[in-house]
Amino acid sequence: MLMSLYLSFTDYNLLSNANFTGLDNIQHMLNDDRLAKSLTVTLIYVFVSTPIQLAFALGLAVVLDRGLRGLSLYRSIFYLPSLLGSSVAVAVLWKRVFGVDGLVNQFLAVFGIDGPGWISSPSTALSTLILLHVWTFGAPMVIFLAGLRQIPREFYEAASVDGASRWQQFRTITVPMLSPIVFFNLVLGLIGAFQSFTQAFVVSDGRGGPSDSTLFYTLYLYQQGFVNFNMGYASALAWLLLLIIALFTAINFWVSKFWVFYDN
Template identity: 55%
Template sequence: MTTVSLTAEATGNRTAPPTKGSQARRSRKAAETRAGYAFLTPWLLGFLLLTAGPMIASLYLAFTNYNLFSAPEWIGFDNFTRMFSDPQYIQSVKVTGLYVLIGTPIKLIAALAVAMLLNSKRRGQGAYRSIFYAPSLIGASVSIAIVWKAMFIDDGVVDQIGQVFGRDAGGWVGNPSMTMPMMILLTVWQFGAPMVIFLAGLKQVPNELYEAAEMDGAGPVRKFLRITLPMLSPVLFFNLLLETIHSFQIFGSAFIISGGTGGPAGSTLFYTLYLYRRGFVDFQMGYAAAMAWVLVLAVGIITFIFFKTSKSWVHYSGETK
């Protein structure tokens, strides 16, 4: 009895040999894995050589004194402490911060307003959408910056129109108090991308909510505050985050309009423009690398704050709080 039970137990615990079907499945899975990595190889090489590699190199250079012509010299945190005593760096932070704080909200307000107008059914709706979206297709190109500068220089189109309405002659480009409004107008004019996203979000708001609000006697303002904004909060959060990051990266238009100097009187000395000047004009590549990493850190902190605070004002469909 004991011998039989031990034999049965040993037989039951014995691992069954792999079948031909399981071996074929494993071989096929291994072949698919190898093929997947083979297709990913170009992207992985590009990421390592063109993104991760330069980022690691710039992080090292941020702690060195490097002028592109001699070997980097390790100086520790000197580049970072130097920023606090650099008046031009402080000016670039002020200019960029003002541009982000003013330009981004105005751009989003304009995009949302036009999206709400285009959300209603009317003749030629597709044509209107294309017209408003067209500036975003062009992007912040060199040609647009050149045309924009020509419009706002002394005796330009904008100056001539201003003189018709009694404004003194004088272009915006050479006026330190008017260059920031000019740059903000340029970014607001290109509101097409967030407008399309807002329009897609408005299409997802159920009409039943507006009908119920009307039966309760709610007016347009109350419906906007109580229905439209809460339902659009995820889209608004996405646009706000994206446009804020884009605003920190402004370079091309500022470079063309100011001639690469950041003038007049440092009114267009944006952060990336000053970074470019330090790295490729003054050949202070170590200092420029340190500036770049400070910008990355600042944008990362702002993004973290956005995500943390979004829990209190971003509402997703079907979510209970």
């Protein structure tokens, strides 16, 4: 980390000695249009996919918590995408599913609908990656399920006696008592989403296309460091990403005091 911090103030191409350039890399960041584009794409991806994924995971955890038979089997099946979601194999599969001749368009063709090239269109390419991220809901779901099992059933029984509906029980019992788990999953989810790389790299063949619509920040960092050999600039980008993640994590911790309730 200290070496990368030093390199962030240098001009280094991996093949020759690093030349100290001071704040030149920071100056370059301020005028880098592709950096601004990658930040925009990444922020949209993070703040759209993470809440949807957590909402889906929580909803499914609530359903599974109702005492279904074979709960262990369901839990394993739903957790499996989380193990595979960041792998190259799944990204390749996703590329084929949403390709022009992929499974999605083959299904739409049954109803006479001519589907677009989902991953080759700037208007839909990012949406497919968001959907892939949401699909890997297994890890937060398992954590939510563990948290739900810790809520005393007496609370729900008392609420039922008082005539509270299931929605009222969920809003006044489940959500407040589960808020520390929600906070935990939210922090980890945001950090993980900011670091997403494999999906965009595979789907766009490492280019971030079409029209930079899938140019994640980490992908742009990779391009600068290992395609253009601007390792000094890539190191500066890495430290900027660290600061961005730290900032949003700090904001989450500050805001948490208004909505996270701990049972003392």
